[in-house]
Amino acid sequence: MDSFPLEIIKQKKILVIGDLMLDRYWFGEVDRISPEAPVPVVRVARREDRLGGAANVARNIVALGAKASLLGIIGPDEAGGKIQYLADEAGIDPFLIQDQSLHTTLKMRVLGRQQQLLRIDFEYPPQASALQMLDEKAKALIAQHDVLVLSDYAKGALTHVEAMIAHAVECNIPVLVDPKGDDYARYRHASLVTPNRSEMKQAIGHWHSEEELSELAQLLRKKYALEALLITRSEQGMTLFNEQGCFHEDARAQEVFDVSGAGDTVLATLAVAKAAGLDWPQAIYWANKAGSIVVGKLGTSIVSAEELL
Secondary structure: OOOOOHHHHHHHHHHEEOOOEEEEEEEEEEEEOOOOOOOEEEEEEEEEEEEEHHHHHHHHHOOOOOEEEEEEOOOOOHHHHHHHHHHHHHHHHEEEOOOOOOOEEEEEEEOOEEEEEEEEEEEEOOOHHHHHHHHHHHHHHOOOOEEEEOOOOOOOOOOHHHHHHHHHHHOOOOEEEOOOOOHHHHOOOOOOEEOOOHHHHHHOOOOOOOOHHHHHHHHHHOOOOOOEEEEEOHHEEEEEEOOOOOEEEEOOOOHHHHHHHHHHHHHHHHHHHHHHHHHHHHHHHHHHHHHHOOOOOOOOOOOHHHHHH
């Protein structure tokens, strides 16, 4: 495999549209059980906020050397302000639509001795007026970028995803989608859709052999006119289905520490590789390498271009 095409990637600009969230971590020590209930008492020693969801995809794209624009919806609250601040700090170009009635999606994790003890999610759907503003901004931005990435966490930002894909196709811009749910008609004409193993089962049902998986995956791909379909399969690696057939990369991770955000890293790597002009098997090679690195890190993390060189 040729070296990671960093110099070409540096010239590329990628637009990420999707569900924004703030990942909040409270790290502490556990040395006793509460007298009030049989639960551990965590004495919080450190707090950390990280970009999550579509924002983590954009953060990974910047870390890999490309320019990233980020379009999504936040609320007029502390979490929304933190997403804006962290995006600016990471070197992302943020286009954040503020929904005055929305509480920004927040995932709060409590960790003791590097183990996640509890996760609390705050999430609410955006209003129609905010979605309309997002859709209008998307139409204005898509043609100014080399690749469009759609990060769907089913929080509502991609309610009108079909129109975004149609406009990108008109502009001859490749579209990469991290999907959610089983309605793949929404992603018709995308260049690449990247379900994980459980998401693929939602879409096509259980399979009993690699041959059956290949047949069902190709049927799904052709039904919705997808250029390629990539299934990320955890310890089984990742498998690509396209017009040329099936291409598989075995998993490389020596030690899996935390899989949260790994799909974002894989998607970001695919996007920069596609922007640089690599074919899908080459892109999958680099995405698999990046994914194997990020699962060895704690929490929502990134992989830098230097780690791939």
